[in-house]
Amino acid sequence: MEREIVLSMSGIDKTFPGVKALSNVDFKLRKGEIHALMGENGAGKSTLIKVLTGVYELESGEIHMDGFDGPIVNHNPKEAQAHGISTVYQEVNLCPNLTVAENLFIGREPRKAGFIDWKKIRSNATSVLRNLDIDVDPDKQLAECSIAIQQMIAIARAVDQECKVLILDEPTSSLDDDEVEKLFDLMRRLRKDGVGIIFVTHFLEQVYAVCDRITVLRNGELVGEYETEKLPRLDLVAKMMGKDFNDLADIKSEHEVVIDDKTPVVIDAKGVGHKGTIRPFDIAIRKGEVIGLTGLLGSGRSELVRAIYGADKADEGELYVNGEKVKINKPLDAMKHGMAYLPEDRKKDGIIADLSVKENIIIALQAQRGMFHLMSKKEMEEAANKYIKLLQIKTASMDTPIKSLSGGNQQKVIIARWLLTNPDYLILDEPTRGIDVGTKTEIQKLVLDLADEGKAVTFISSEIEEMLRTCSRMAVLRDGKKVGELTGSQLNQADIMKTIAGGEAAKEEITIDEEVAENGAAV
């Protein structure tokens, strides 16, 4: 029997200058189901959601909701909320300089005699956070929280409001497995209460773990609606991409670069550390090597590379680049020594929103060349064209502002920016965040190709499978400290998980880099 339909959208169109983002899309959501909305980068998922919630104006088509006669129109997200639609957008939309508690209740503050009841906000916030098991002080400023926590807070804010439809646009992109599990528990609980949930993600495992139904979009058009059980993974990928593709094919075996003691060392850090974020560590990265950094969120993965790159200026230790001792005071110094750093937080540290795709691609190279050596128009355009083609960046033109690209395509632009500087040492912090399955494989291949060309690469990812596919060695971090390295046969899911979690059992099984252990002990 067909369950009751809570939301139905039909004949939705949306055009942006130069792009037809949605054409004639239908979508149905039933009560008490988790419904995955799938598609490649730029397929129109976020746009569909924004049309539904009134961020974008409804051009044509109709939206019906259970409990309302006739079609509804949301002119802004607040109206959508009033209709019972709660949303977590892809780009976290909170106020960085307000506290966690304020962010949870802004726009719906509990009031007492007309004044905001701050006491109530605090106590409510504490209970909301406790319910979701989020470990953060409600008085902390949001900007000081990690992206994962920020994402959890955005989710907490959405689910704390009375809703019939909950929309989650790539909510898990910066969460680790535990947090994802927490979120799934919550989603299942809401499903039982009859809430319809729209879930956008590029992680196929997650779709198969929680979703009842899948709607696939391609190039702004509806491909179809399927029951999860009846759509095997390979078919789903084929439907999204419009062609057969095995995203799990072994890509590493094609790339066998032999790295041994004679391979020149590109980056050699000795006791480098930054107070408060990462304890002194040693790490040596050889030419042609892809080294992975793994550990829980907040374990110091990003902080380690930031100290090398000078994003947080190292306050102790020595750094050698190609055997030469160097002093890195700021990112530009690192760039001049052939480093490149793709940061984790795309919105805050990556994109320069109002600049065009072209300018975003050339900015790092231009900064490196210096103010008085402006790249010619032709050179800029060639660079932009080359990478738009190479990475298949979906954009109306190279002069489109980067902020109007889809999330995954913005990420590709930032990758292009660093490839253009032709670095010797490339740091990639979550490079595939928000990137679709097909492109993800392409990027993994690209990383291996770059290594084959003789570049040293550091790869950070919350997905262990992805690291296993690309890395020949892994450094493990825990509590702001490098605690060990894994190579060869130790590179398997079980060993990695054990080392990440720590504890006695793990210590016996893996060889901990002795020097590091000493260093750690000395601090």
Next chain:
Amino acid sequence: MAQQSKTSKWNQIRHAKLFMPIVCLLIVLLLNVIQTPDFFKISMNNGVLYGYLVDIINRGSELVILAVGMTLVTAVSGGQDISVGAVMAVAAAICCQILSGGAVSTNTLAAPIIVAALAGILAAGLCGAFNGFLVAKLNIQPMVATLILFTAGRGIAQLVTKGQITYVRVGSYKVLGGYIGSCPIPTPVFVAILTVIVMQLILKKTALGLYLESVGINGSASRLVGLNSTMLKIIAYIICGLLAGLAGIVASSRIYSADANNIGLNLEMDAILAVALGGNNLGGGKFNLMGSIIGAYTIQALTTSLYAMSVSADQLPVYKAIVVIAIVVLQSPVFQSRISKVTQRKAVGNAA
């Protein structure tokens, strides 16, 4: 079909960057023509050009020079330099004091004009560097940081001139604010045009513009791609200071004196308005220099026409405010999207 392409072309024009600034300028000019029919009349009198239009372009020179600096500062720091008017007075005071050799009034030059002018401009550059230091290094809000020199600047100028108005009654000092030989066009016009050309060249030939925009839009990302945002902000404030100095010297040459209390008075507000009227976001980021310049002439046209309608100097701000409100509303996103909707509906109606 033809209708559609016509509307799309109209939309293209409407969305061009300089569309609104030019419309605003035209509106102000139109009001002028209605008020004073001979507004566009230009005549030759005693070998120099005369007319309202000439007056606007001439009197607007200082404002144009200031607007150029203000645009850069706004782009990179997302704030404004409100000290430029006072810094003009400082530059004028130093220049005149050197020329007069310390006397209150002089008929002979105590130093070459070029030396004195450069000294004044340099001092203004120092003021800019001070502002830049406060904004970039100490992270003080631009409005607050430049408030210091906004209040102290005229005091410094008074100190330099020992509380007097220093007069330099020498023909050659009047050239910059007057006329070169028998040229019928006032010199300030050339100074303004030259400033704009030089700045355009710098923006075209170097990456300064891109750097300033980048830092203004996202400082943290800019740092990671290798830009030195502190340095760039200081550079912008220094340029803004230097240009304020230049404007100060021009203003002082017009009255061949350094009047610490009146040179550049309230011009900072006009300069900020010019930037806003030019379609620039006062919150920083992408900028449009030509827009600011059109904005500057718009404001000057407004001021001149209000004077022509014999509005007294005290009441001037009220009328200016009214017009400014109208113009700002016209340019606001809300109003703009209203217009788009109306034109869209029209297009749909026509197609049907």
